[in-house]
Amino acid sequence: MIKHDVLVVGGGLAGLRAAVGLAGQRDVAVISKVHPLRSHSGAAQGGINAAMGNAPGAAADSPEKHAFDTIKGSDYLADQAAVLEMCRLAPEAINEFERWGAPFSRFAEGTVAQRPFGGAGFPRTCYAADRTGHVLLHTLYEQLVRRGVKVYDERAVTRLAVADGRCHGLVAYNLKQGRFESFAAKFCVFATGGYGRVYRDSTNALINTGSGIAMALVAGIAVKDLEFVQFHPTTLLGTNILITEGARGEGGHLINREAERFMARYAPRMMELAPRDIVARSIQTEINEGRGYAGGYVHLDLRPLGKARILERLPGIRQICLDFAGLDPVEEPIPIQPGQHYSMGGIDTDVRGRTTIDNFYAAGECACVSVHGANRLGGNSLLDTLVFGRLVAEDIIARQGDFSFQPQEAVLGRHLALQTAQLEAMLGRAGGVAQRHIRESLRTLLTEQVGIFRHESAIADAAERIRRLREQYATVGCRTPPGPFNFEILQALELEGLLYVAEVIAQGALRRRESRGSHFRSDYPARDDAQWLKHTLARLDGGEISFSYAEVDTSQHAPQARTY
């Protein structure tokens, strides 16, 4: 058994920021399914929001205005004090990365460059060309290496060891050695990322399976607002690789088959820079009503920017287009379609990252504070990881007295035995149902029936089928014997989590009879604050998912109509 005071699960930005905050103060280690630099944070492109006021004419920007834009963008489902706290800490997060040497793009006077982004009243999005996530992830990992933090990589955490309201540690599958290990800790932090791969057409890395959220659910911890799934307006046709919102921020146009800048119909004021939920629905409407191209896409035209600006501001996008679509956006428009992008929902936490289990925390995309509500603004996810990763570290450090807690080896032993037995059973069913049938059915169901546009009968059917898939999972077998880098075992373990998450998404979407942010019900197309201005909480109770609802903090701004 491996022991540390604090275990951070996940090597992306939220996890590494928490670990860097704890390093030198407490005995902390990071556990990650992949090497930290392979984490999905590195794929973030367009930037990170902070009211620095660096851009020309943006001196009047403030954390309060950033907070208002975020709250309005969330369709008033975000908890407003938490949003304000995040926005207040945003400039500090940027300055911290300045000190660590993050090579941000610059304005002429040497300040961090900021570009316009969707739903924002000022150019507020700090960036490093269109590789902001890459630059932040590498800079933060450098700080982790500098501090000598222990990293257990290529270990997939599979189970939280919770007993008597306390987390005693966790069980992880060591991919390199092909065996389960147990880790004891006084505090555990999940920073395991989102659940994008529940969907078929997603911008997410293949590793984003929502495992952390599913593990919390299995451990009896509440998860929140999972039905709110962000569809990014512009993903590359076919592969669904992300084409940053920064492409529109820099001046790219959305054009349909009739050569029309169609956003004028949907968001006459903000046009292409309306929030993502609105732009994604607009594109899908154009496609559904026959104004898209055959194959289901529209054009993102970067030619208005000119070659020099594309090369300077969007070199990564150009490279993606050349590598994956065989076209040069300097010369021709990019074929794009909406695709799943971000998980607004997640493990229910407060503003310090605490969950309903006292010594178990969550931060980043796997958590739901909630600061994104029903729709996240572009540039706020990187911010979320850095702010809440930091706050988690600070909260744990402050709890000196709680470091006397001794995790019980017996609890960990029991969970290790359960996990081992589950695997042995799977290995004993070599002739069982192939996991890919379940996975593919699941992803198709979510994409087609719980996607951008939803309605009662399709969601209800999906929820019922997902439930049956979960029953079928009990018959899944593995035919590859245990050993190093056995991906069949890893993927079978991930599949169980996908099923839980999918069922909560579908059931939550079925119950929520209104349209808010990313959750659009064609049978209930209006927002219904009287009935539904509330968070969805889901728990697993004896194998069944139960739902309850919690109040939204609207202390700063009363909900208004949301127009752009």
Add this chain to the structure above:
Amino acid sequence: MRPKHEPTENASFRFEVFRYDAAAGGPPRFQTYELDVSRQTSVLEGLLRIQDEQDPSLAFRYSCRGAVCGSCGMSINGRLNLACRVQLHQLVDRRVVLEPLPGLDVVKDLVVDMDPFWEKYRQVQPWLHAEITAADANRMSEPQRQQIDQFVNCILCGLCHAACPVTKSDERFTGPAALAKLYRFLADSREKRDATTLEQENAQAGMWGCHTIMKCSEVCPKDVRPTDGIRGLRRKLLSQKFKQVLGRSSRET
């Protein structure tokens, strides 16, 4: 030219994949898989299809599938690249020979032990050494940022390390990725580190080990030229020695 994003017909491809299990022992071998897929399919997607539909025991690393995370480096028909970045229509024929990155120990099939690579990375103390506390004192100009831009774009996929003939003949050689990473910091206008790391790499196993064969630059999926960085390190070292000599002679007079 027909736009490549239009759907294309399926074709049959023969994947010949290196198989080896270090834990179980036994001789390495090639295993052949036939795959009928769209010519737009990437090599990585092809491998995932094989793993899913034909052989779940096949091992290879993956994550982003968009050429930004650096997980899936391998040899594809003898050329090193990221498997996600190569589409089948780009290959000259329908035979796809896949081997693990050379020069690193194979753990299983296409998975190699990257630890020696990461060790070299840590050896150059890869972080900005600058004790700056004031919030805005760490500014750099846009031209200064552009000077380090190509090195910042490195995703540490290890392709250059695996392609370098010197890393294969001398395991002590720091290698192109780590040396370019060191230059990324030394060329940063904000860097304040002393000469220790530069002196440490002033060795045959360091900056002088490079024979400028340029294999590293040829294979880089992000258009980084590590040899630019290695040359830059040599220039920095020589100019520092020159300054030392000048400093000494000026004290003497």
